[in-house]
Amino acid sequence: MKRLVVVGTGPRLYREFMLRRIGERYDVHLVIGRPAEWEAPYVSGVSVVPGMTADGIVAAVRAVVAQGAIDGAVDGVMTWAEDHVVDTALAAAAVGLPGPGPDAARACRDKHVTRSALAARGVPQPQSVLVADVAEARAVAEKFGYPVVIKPRAGVASQAVALVRDGEELADHFASAHRLPAADLRSPDRSVMIEEYLTGEEIGVDSVVRDGRVLPVFVSHKEMGYAPYFEETGHWTRGDDPLLGDPAITSFLTQVHAAIGYATGATHTELKLTDEGPKLIEINGRLGGDLISYLCHSASGVDPGLALAAVSCGDVPDLTRTRALCAGIRFAYPPWHETRVEEIAFDESGLPPEADLAVPLVRPGEVVLLPHKDLMEGRVAFATAAAATREELSAALDRALAALRCTWSPA
Template sequence: MTAPVDVRPRLLMVMPYRQFVRKAQDEGFWVGAIWDPRLESPEYLDDVRALADVFVTADFRDEALLRRTIREAAKEHRASVIYHIGREETMAAAYEVAEELRIEVNPAEAVRFLTDKHAMRDLLAERGLSPVSFEAVATRGGVPDAVRRIGRPAVVKPTALAGSRGVFLWQEETDLAVWTALVEQYDYDGPFLVEEYLRGPEYSVETLSRDGEHRIVGITEKLLGAPPLFVEAGHVHPAPLPPERRQAVEDLTTELLTACGYRFGPAHTEVIWTEAGPRIVESQARLGGDRIPRLIQLATGLDIEQAIFASLAGTPAGPAEATATAVVRFFAFPPGHVDEIRGLEKAAGLDYVDELSLKLHPGDTVTEVRDSKSRHGHVIVSGASPGEARRRCAEVLAALEVVIDGTPVRADHAGALGAAV
């Protein structure tokens, strides 16, 4: 008997998370997955392997190997599309191979603009969009002079790191020692971008693009930790914004994506509202992290992850209006030894708590929060209004307490990142 022919469109994805594999298959795709075993636990990757139609591994640090692996897998399995919405460090290589094989959904150059902070700043300056003073620096040694030229306070960004890693507000000459110790923790020597410090509330704009048309899914308010680091303490979706400010933020975001030549998929664009109006911080050709897709789903009912693959299959989702507000807050407790954890079960049992995760256990040593990966957990709540959602979140933060070196520390007073919502 002849085996049935698999006529599904063949989607080859670089580092697809578990839910991406499932949701792409739900939309009728054959899914091949390429992963670096260093980037997730063996248990997680076993799940991806079990879900995917084909599972391939490669060392993503070796760009030539990664390109060869993508190329060979695409040819062997007759991929109709190569797609990458994982970590941005390897996106450009994946899209360049896709373009070479003529199975791309985005021009490689568009993805490069959105993954290379320096390239994006150059493009914005060339187009006269979102003017920001900046200077590119190749290595660590050139940063202090660039800070002096830009003027303090200045923001120093490692352009090859993600997840807030190494982003630093340089305020005083004496910050050199603190900043040097920070980048040494990441074993990072460059390149860097030194930018003027943009003052004002910060937002992220979540979009879905198709055929070069950019749909605004929503705007998320960012709750930032104290300087000199810029680790997110939480997010509120949708952001409570007056209509004229919302429109200006949306317009600037779509102008950026059009200027980049972005054609398909999600983008996560960070914007600060300054005295001179909106200014772009950066943008990525992927979904927002920090559980923002879940906030969108709670607030609007839209599964933005599913919508990506539905759109790729030819059935883009319709508009989704917010009918609620969702909040995520991240925990940041002071360093020390965990003696006891109080209130976790009570907080988890509240009917308006959607997710509650605490990475600490009695006997653990609490490490300092220096980036998004090192935060100690999170809670997600929703409410009918921004006020109700914030009040509910505050109740959870007040209920959760960790005893560290004999001292009880509530989640709403857990250091610089623990201020009330």
């Protein structure tokens, strides 16, 4: 059994299934900022790094590798946590294990560096300019022509990203994008990007990369809401999605990864399918968030976490598809901008047979806010399902959320 260091875990709800399955195949040593809790049954060792600093993570991985002379050699190090993408790449490079490379990991974290690297290679993407203040932002927006997208340079989960249609809206949203923490940036004073707005379907492609070769694992299709924000109200995937074999998309992914020099690991690439072909929205140096990887396994039988573990140890991943279903997730939101939750639960008798998970995300007494420019987390519950077709899946998710029983009031 190979030994694998996993850096960080994230929310139990979204990551336990991956750690459990990896723990069945690998001898896992966990590097985490607190003593192991729910993770304990799936790991053989834990290194606690208070604050999870970059130096602390690198030192912890070095120590585990050094101890390998007694416990057995370490074969790989990996993470699926956005906050630790760069730190894990630094640790892998420090001990000579496979990884994306620190510069490539930084390029995934810093969206301006991504844009610059792709521009140098001529990879298709929207026009983008880094700005320091509202005056610069307005000048760029007028040059591109409204509407434009405003986004923080190092944000996650679409926080503070908005579609703006005039100068007044741009000024209103600028402060939110500017004050978002700009971790790891070399010039944090210039932390806001103004970008051309692209039309077309937006998809996500999760891939594993081994020695520079990009292996697409699954495609996720987004359901969006709460304009002008880009809140993902749901997403779905299919085990036999024809886009996985589309040569234009495969070639595009290869270009993107080569442009930033990404060597080994996992990526979540978001792109628009425009009339001129695919164009990059962003690339993240980890697997997709929420339960996207869970849906991939439900739809195709492929486990993205195991695929990442394999390439992190230098091995060929098993991407054999054993089923061809459609699987999806849909989130529920409160009815008012500020909503106090009194009661919340799913009526199990109302759940369709295709439903898998039906989970409240808040508890009675909590106040929940709808998505807005400073917050992109207004979800109160979610349901997942799997079905033979996209139409059947959508109907099942409709029924599942209709089974959510809530009592709430304006806060």
